[in-house]
Amino acid sequence: MSGISRRSSILVPIKNIERELICPICKELFTHPLILPCQHSVCHKCVKELLLLNHEDSLSTDAGSESSLPGSPRSRVPSPSMERLDRLVRSGSISSPGWRRASITPRITTFPCPGCQHDIDLGERGISMLFRNFTLESIVERYRQAARAAVAIMCNMCKPPPQEATKSCMDCKASYCNECFKLYHPWGTPKAQHEYVGPTTNFRPKVLMCPEHEMEKVNMYCEVCRRPVCHLCKLGGSHANHKVTSMTSAYKILKEKLSKSIHYLISKEDKVRTQISELQVLINQTEENGETAEREANEHFDRLFRILQGKKEDMLRSIEESKTRRLGSLRGQVDEYQGMLENSGLVGYAQEVLKETDQSCFVQTAKQLHIRIQRATESLKTFHPAADPTFEDFVLDVSKEEALLKELSFGGVPDPPVIDRIRSRVYNEGLICWEIPEDGLPTDQHLLEFRKRGGGEEEEEEGAWRVREKVYGSSSVVCDLDGDSVYSFRVRTRRDEAFSSYSPEVSFHTPPAPVFSFLFNDKCGFSPERLALSKPRDSVESVAGLPFLLAAERVQTGGYVCLDYIIGDTGISQGRHFWAFHVLPHSYMVKVGVASDSKLQEWFHNPRDTSSPRYDHDSGHDSGSEDTCYELSQPFTLVTVGMGKLFIPKGSAAAAGDHGNRVLPMPQRIGVCLDYEEGRVFFYDADTMRCLYERQVDCSGTMYPAFALMGSGGVHLEQSITARRLAYGAAGH
Known part of the structure; x- marks a missing residue:
C-alpha cells in the first residue's frame, strides 16, 4: 500500500489538488471543516453562518479556538458563560425562542448541503453533533506548506529572533527548535513521552471523541449512517438497531477499496491522457x-x-x-x-x-x-x-414561400428514429413502422433501408442495403421480398442536407410460402346459433348462449357438448401456401388446421358418426389410442390452442416425449403453411417464423383452412398489408 501511496503522490503533486480543498460556501481553503451527514465537508464558520441566519451570537465562545469546535476532546468542557446561560434557561429567567436548553445552537438546524443540495437536519444539538474532518485539515495544512515552500515554521518558545522549528508537539500544541524541544521536554519527565511530528501548524487531538457521548472514544463504524460511533451509541443510542462494524475492520476495508481505486486510476492514466x-x-x-x-x-x-x-x-x-x-x-x-x-x-x-x-x-x-x-x-x-x-x-402570393421559410430547420442533425417491432410486421408485404423523435418536423424525410441476411456459412455475405424512396411519415411498405428469408431493416432521417444516424437494425422473417387469402365459409359445419361472423367475414367468435347451455345438459345423460366448425371459402389444389391469424387470448379451446373436401360431405352427412363434428370424440380419458383413432377417422388435421397455450397432438413424431414437450406458449400470431404436392402441413409462430409442428396430410382432394371452437373464444384472420394501408389512408383523408 505504501508503494501505491508514494507512486500516487509522485503522479499527483499536492499542489494540484487545490480544488478538492475549497469550501463550497466561502470558496476558500477549508478552515476547521465539519463532516455533514451526507459526507460532504463545510467550514465550521460557514455552517454557523448558515444556521444563525444573520443572528448575532454574542454569547458564543470564539469559533476559531479548538475548545469551541465539535469533535475536539476539550469541546465538552463547559465555559462559565455557557454555565450561566444554562442556569438562566433552566430557571426561566430568559425564554428567547432562538435558544434551547444546554445549547447555543439556534432552533433552525436544517439547511441544504451546498455540495449535493440535500436537506441536512442537524437535530436539537446542531453542529455539536458533527465531527471535525481532521484528515482534511491535515491535507489542507500540507497544501499550505507546499504552497509556501520557502516559508518556514518558526519556534514558538525562542526569544527573539526565533529559530526555525524542527519539531511540533501534538500534546503541547506548539512548535520547537532542537534546543527548545530539549529544554521543554527533558529526559526522564512525562513530557518526554509526548508525541511529536515534523513542523506543522495543524494540531489535532490524539483520539477522536464521540459527539453524543462526550467522554467516549469512537471505536466502531455505523454502516447505515456511514459515520464513526462509540459503544454507547450501539448499546442504547441512536444507532442501537443499526449495523456496525469495528473501526479496524472499517479502516481496512475502506483503505483497501480506496487503494484499489487509486491504483486503477493510476493504471489508466495513459488511457485518460x-x-x-x-x-x-x-x-x-x-x-x-x-x-x-x-x-x-x-x-x-x-x-x-x-x-x-x-x-x-x-x-x-x-x-x-x-x-x-x-x-x-x-x-x-x-x-x-x-x-x-x-x-x-x-x-x-x-x-x-x-x-x-x-x-x-x-x-x-x-x-x-x-x-x-x-x-x-x-x-x-x-x-x-x-x-x-x-x-x-x-x-x-408568397404564402407558399412563407411556409417554406417557416419550415426551414436550423436544429442541426435530427435525432434517429426507432423501429417499432410491435406495429411492424411481414406478411404478404413488409410493413415497417417507426417512432419519430420529439424534435421531428413535418418536412423531415425518412429513408428506410433493408437487405437480405445470409445464413450459416453465408452470414458474412449479406446483401447490399437497398433504399426505399423518401418517406414523409412513420411507416412504409416494402414489396418484392423473397419468401422464407430474414431481412434486416433500418431507418434514418434527413432534414435539409443533414442526416441522422441509423436506427438499430431490426430483423423479420418472411413467410415460407406465398400468402393465401381466404374468408370464412359458413356452409360447412357452421352453427349460426353458436358462432358469430364479422361483416367482412374475416373473424369468427364463439357465442356461449342458450343453445350451448341446452346442449350441455346432455352431459348428464351420457351425451357430449360438440365443437363448432368453420372452414375457408377458397380451396387449395396445388402449390405451397401460407396464411396467418391470431386467437383471442381468453379463448377456451380453438382447433386450427386444414380439411379435405373428399370427406367433408360424407363427414357432415352423418352427424351421428363418431368422427362427425356433432359428436365429441373426447370421452375424458387421456389415452393415446383414442387420439390416434380420432385423427385417422376425421378429415381435419388440427392443432389445439387455448388458455394461452398451444397443444401439439399426441402420437406425432414431432411431439413424442413427455407432456411438457407438447404444451407451448400460445404465439401472438399463428401461421399455417400447406405444401400440397409434398402432402405436408406446417404450423409456425408467425412473428419469428419458428416451426412449432409439422406432419403428413392426405391431399387427395381440395384442401381448406379449417377452425373449430368450443366455449368462449375467437379467431381473427391476418389482414393483408396493402389493404390495411389503403384503409389507413382512407381514414386519414
Missing part, C-alpha cells in the same frame, strides 16, 4: 466546424437576401414603369375631355352652320364638322378610362 487528447481534438473540430457552419449559414442567407433583393428591385421597377404608363394615359384622357369643355365654340359653330340654306355650301362645310361632332358624341357614349387604376397583376 489519450482520451483527453481525443476530447481536445473534438473541441478543436467543434470550434472549426461551428465556425464553418456559421460561415455557410451566413453565405446561404446572404444568397437568399441577394435573390430577394433582386426580386424586390425588379418588382418595384415594374410597378414604377406601369404606374408611369397608366398615369400618362389617364392624364391624356383628362386633357382630351378638358378640351371638349374648352372647345364649346364647336357647338356654336355647328349651330351657325345649320343656318346655311344653300345645300352645296352646307354639305361642303358640314361634312368635316360632322366627323368631329360624331367623334365627340361617341366618346361621351362609351366612356372608358384609359388605364386600370388597380395593380392586381402585381399582387404577390
